[in-house]
Amino acid sequence: MENGQSEAALRYEALTVDTLATRLGDVHEVASRVGGEPASWEIREVGDGNLNLVFIVTGTAGSVVVKQALPYVRMVGESWPLPLYRAHFEYYALVRQAKRAPNIAPEVFYFDKPQALFVMEYLYPHTILRRKLIKGERVAHLGETIGQFCARTAFRGSELSLPSPEKKQDVGLFSGNVAIPAITESLVFTDPYYGAEMNHHTPELSPVVDELRRNVRLKAKVQRLLMKFTANTETMLHGDLHSGSIMATDTDVRVIDPEFSQYGPMAFDLGMAVANFLMAYFSQPAHRKDNVLATYQAWILEVIEACFTSFDAEFRYLWQTERTGILFPRALFEEQGNSADDACDALLDEIRLDALAYCGIEMHRRVLSLAHNADFEEIEDTALRARLEARNVLMGQALIMNPDAAREVPALIELAQAYNRQDVL
Amino acid sequence: MENGQSEAALRYEALTVDTLATRLGDVHEVASRVGGEPASWEIREVGDGNLNLVFIVTGTAGSVVVKQALPYVRMVGESWPLPLYRAHFEYYALVRQAKRAPNIAPEVFYFDKPQALFVMEYLYPHTILRRKLIKGERVAHLGETIGQFCARTAFRGSELSLPSPEKKQDVGLFSGNVAIPAITESLVFTDPYYGAEMNHHTPELSPVVDELRRNVRLKAKVQRLLMKFTANTETMLHGDLHSGSIMATDTDVRVIDPEFSQYGPMAFDLGMAVANFLMAYFSQPAHRKDNVLATYQAWILEVIEACFTSFDAEFRYLWQTERTGILFPRALFEEQGNSADDACDALLDEIRLDALAYCGIEMHRRVLSLAHNADFEEIEDTALRARLEARNVLMGQALIMNPDAAREVPALIELAQAYNRQDVL
Numbered sequence: 054m055e056n057g058q059s060e061a062a063l064r065y066e067a068l069t070v071d072t073l074a075t076r077l078g079d080v081h082e083v084a085s086r087v088g089g090e091p092a093s094w095e096i097r098e099v100g101d102g103n104l105n106l107v108f109i110v111t112g113t114a115g116s117v118v119v120k121q122a123l124p125y126v127r128m129v130g131e132s133w134p135l136p137l138y139r140a141h142f143e144y145y146a147l148v149r150q151a152k153r154a155p156n157i158a159p160e161v162f163y164f165d166k167p168q169a170l171f172v173m174e175y176l177y178p179h180t181i182l183r184r185k186l187i188k189g190e191r192v193a194h195l196g197e198t199i200g201q202f203c204a205r206t207a208f209r210g211s212e213l214s215l216p217s218p219e220k221k222q223d224v225g226l227f228s229g230n231v232a233i234p235a236i237t238e239s240l241v242f243t244d245p246y247y248g249a250e251m252n253h254h255t256p257e258l259s260p261v262v263d264e265l266r267r268n269v270r271l272k273a274k275v276q277r278l279l280m281k282f283t284a285n286t287e288t289m290l291h292g293d294l295h296s297g298s299i300m301a302t303d304t305d306v307r308v309i310d311p312e313f314s315q316y317g318p319m320a321f322d323l324g325m326a327v328a329n330f331l332m333a334y335f336s337q338p339a340h341r342k343d344n345v346l347a348t349y350q351a352w353i354l355e356v357i358e359a360c361f362t363s364f365d366a367e368f369r370y371l372w373q374t375e376r377t378g379i380l381f382p383r384a385l386f387e388e389q390g391n392s393a394d395d396a397c398d399a400l401l402d403e404i405r406l407d408a409l410a411y412c413g414i415e416m417h418r419r420v421l422s423l424a425h426n427a428d429f430e431e432i433e434d435t436a437l438r439a440r441l442e443a444r445n446v447l448m449g450q451a452l453i454m455n456p457d458a459a460r461e462v463p464a465l466i467e468l469a470q471a472y473n474r475q476d477v478l
Numbered sequence: 479m480e481n482g483q484s485e486a487a488l489r490y491e492a493l494t495v496d497t498l499a500t501r502l503g504d505v506h507e508v509a510s511r512v513g514g515e516p517a518s519w520e521i522r523e524v525g526d527g528n529l530n531l532v533f534i535v536t537g538t539a540g541s542v543v544v545k546q547a548l549p550y551v552r553m554v555g556e557s558w559p560l561p562l563y564r565a566h567f568e569y570y571a572l573v574r575q576a577k578r579a580p581n582i583a584p585e586v587f588y589f590d591k592p593q594a595l596f597v598m599e600y601l602y603p604h605t606i607l608r609r610k611l612i613k614g615e616r617v618a619h620l621g622e623t624i625g626q627f628c629a630r631t632a633f634r635g636s637e638l639s640l641p642s643p644e645k646k647q648d649v650g651l652f653s654g655n656v657a658i659p660a661i662t663e664s665l666v667f668t669d670p671y672y673g674a675e676m677n678h679h680t681p682e683l684s685p686v687v688d689e690l691r692r693n694v695r696l697k698a699k700v701q702r703l704l705m706k707f708t709a710n711t712e713t714m715l716h717g718d719l720h721s722g723s724i725m726a727t728d729t730d731v732r733v734i735d736p737e738f739s740q741y742g743p744m745a746f747d748l749g750m751a752v753a754n755f756l757m758a759y760f761s762q763p764a765h766r767k768d769n770v771l772a773t774y775q776a777w778i779l780e781v782i783e784a785c786f787t788s789f790d791a792e793f794r795y796l797w798q799t800e801r802t803g804i805l806f807p808r809a810l811f812e813e814q815g816n817s818a819d820d821a822c823d824a825l826l827d828e829i830r831l832d833a834l835a836y837c838g839i840e841m842h843r844r845v846l847s848l849a850h851n852a853d854f855e856e857i858e859d860t861a862l863r864a865r866l867e868a869r870n871v872l873m874g875q876a877l878i879m880n881p882d883a884a885r886e887v888p889a890l891i892e893l894a895q896a897y898n899r900q901d902v903l
Binding site: 212217224228243272283285380385388393 | 643649650651659660663671691692698701704705710712713741804810814820824
């Protein structure tokens with residue numbers, strides 16, 4: 054699928070609505086799926102994200118999505134350069150996800166390395182999950198699908214499953230993606246906890262923010278988690294599994310945009326996904342009222358429960374059926390008449406605790422650092438927004454400081470309900 | 479220092495005593511240090527290790543050591559091939575160690591990549607520490623030097639100190655050294671705990687071995703530590719820091735042979751070094767008697783105490799003076815008027831616990847797996863050997879199962895003394 058043209062032969066040039074048909078019109082993998090004369094293709098640029106160009110290309114046969122990296126951070130501008138090679142890693146991540154958790158990531162049809170672009174499946178009528186959660190729409194099997202996706206990619210990308218030389222080679226490959234982990238490291242783990250330059254937060258939230266930033270034990274715990282994140286290669290992560298990286302219909306759930314993919318701790322994607330469900334939960338009082346509010350918030354908590362439950366169930370199933378790597382080998386357990394089930398439970402327990410702590414960190418950075426969530430950000434009444442964000446920030450702090458108290462899902466749910474009732478502002 | 483010849487131009491050929499002078503006689507970095515006519519160089523092959531060719535080359539000006547990898551495991555033969563590139567990583571490790579912990583690793587004068595050889599400082603009158611420990615010789619500042627070496631390499635090879643892009647690039651480089659971690663992973667972490675093909679142990683030790691291998695919780699703990707080892711890139715390890723990788727005079731301590739170097743947990747080298755001191759301790763009753771035995775064993779325990787104490791002291795010093803990486807940044811602590819000392823203590827506590835567990839694993843593999851220690855192996859009375867090995871194996875088990883009980887050095891010392899008095903065989 055990688056084309057053979059040398060980087061020198063094909064200098065990078067950003068696509069535009071006007072040049073796309075000419076430049077991709079003779080690429081069979083694209084033209085055959087779009088259909089008709091390239092000159093008559095309907096081309097829309099829809100990149101509402103922070104970093105890239107995204108085009109939807111439609112012809113007589115169908116539609117595809119063309120995604121191309123820009124050499125800078127789109128939401129900031131050319132003053133923040135970002136290497137094009139991140140698109141290569143996004144492509145590598147997509148093909149690995151397709152193998153490890155089939156039918157969740159969009160299918161990739163074509164990859165052009167020098168142009169830092171790839172062409173993939175157009176998901177329709179899917180919309181971004183975050184918008185659905187703000188609108189109060191439900192998605193069947195949402196928690197189950199995300200929990201299962203996290204378990205499958207975590208397990209099958211690790212040395213519980215992969216041959217070690219293959220996994221280590223892949224760690225070497227992904228270690229080339231230096232610029233992307235650097236963003237996660239500072240924006241997620243460090244910036245929220247001091248007055249970093251690009252931070253912003255709702256003005257009325259300041260008392261809560263100031264107190265949070267004085268919590269030395271919290272900062273130390275977060276830095277220890279950063280150390281685990283940055284020096285851990287357990288598995289290939291999605292790396293940015295928030296509700297803007299999930300597209301859904303009422304019944305189908307897909308995961309997109311793994312450009313922050315890196316090797317990291319098994320718990321990370323799970324924790325980040327749950328954090329985004331919790332932020333949807335805490336923001337709901339600004340988006341709907343009364344009974345509708347209560348039942349929709351209850352549904353979000355069910356999604357969180359399903360997410361954890363299905364992660365554990367799928368991980369246990371893979372542990373029984375696909376444990377072919379060097380870790381916890383059958384030669385030491387089953388082949389000696391010993392069960393390895395307790396070892397699986399102990400590992401899942403560790404993953405749960407780490408996931409809760411990473412969850413707390415994500416809950417912080419989305420209201421304190423550079424990239425905020427629309428769930429809160431679209432609340433125009435800043436006093437109300439701050440009140441809801443405070444619940445979220447304080448629950449995040451509790452999860453980082455004492456994940457053990459929320460280890461069992463019912464306790465986590467109760468904790469969320471308690472913070473949802475409690476106002477410090 | 480890397481020479482410019484292409485790999486194709488210079489096909490690998492193993493050196494011999496007869497060809498060495500011809501092949502290295504015109505290399506300035508070698509010839510100038512050895513001195514005199516290459517034809518008159520005195521050349522001895524002294525590789526008593528498991529893997530490589532090692533020559534001492536002496537001329538009118540001095541001596542150098544030439545080390546060349548063989549394309550197979552020397553102690554097993556051509557039936558166990560092993561890639562030559564491991565010599566490149568040994569070279570990379572030596573130059574990094576020279577920078578991070580000066581004057582401990584031998585100085586490297588010349589590196590020939592295609593020939594998988596390098597030329598380095600001849601350490602004289604140093605001898606292998608293991609031989610000294612078997613003979614009952616003391617080395618001044620042994621524990622202090624090893625503890626300090628472990629702390630310096632651990633801290634300065636991590637993102638507590640290094641710029642993240644540099645460290646991540648280095649992780650990518652070292653991830654190419656696939657064959658070497660694979661050996662550590664199986665020989666150290668897995669083979670000891672079941673009847674792996676290449677294992678051997680003292681026959682009289684069998685009852686202890688059988689019981690150990692039935693301990694499912696132990697095996698699960700060790701595999702969890704393997705998972706941490708194999709998916710952790712905290713720092714660049716020596717990777718094989720046993721008493722055969724240490725050379726010493728009465729007053730000088732040097733560390734050699736980092737060919738098992740890889741990125742891994744900060745606690746690993748420290749744990750392995752202490753394990754080898756403990757094995758020296760437990761083997762002493764076979765090597766000397768009465769008062770001499772008691773005072774020499776007491777000295778070894780002092781070495782262990784100094785090793786841990788100086789590791790902590792040096793790590794704390796570097797934490798205060800060289801914490802320039804992305805982890806626990808001053809912007810979050812000192813610059814906010816917060817001390818980061820507690821965070822350092824908490825990290826050192828974690829390192830200590832992991833070091834004790836890795837220590838226990840090394841104590842096991844050296845009597846149960848392929849590569850045994852001369853400390854025990856040279857005890858001809860196998861009943862006595864098994865009795866001493868049993869003490870070592872059982873203390874190792876205690877350290878893996880409950881490192882917390884030996885967290886404070888005095889408790890660790892008492893534990894060693896208790897196992898030294900206790901016989902199960």
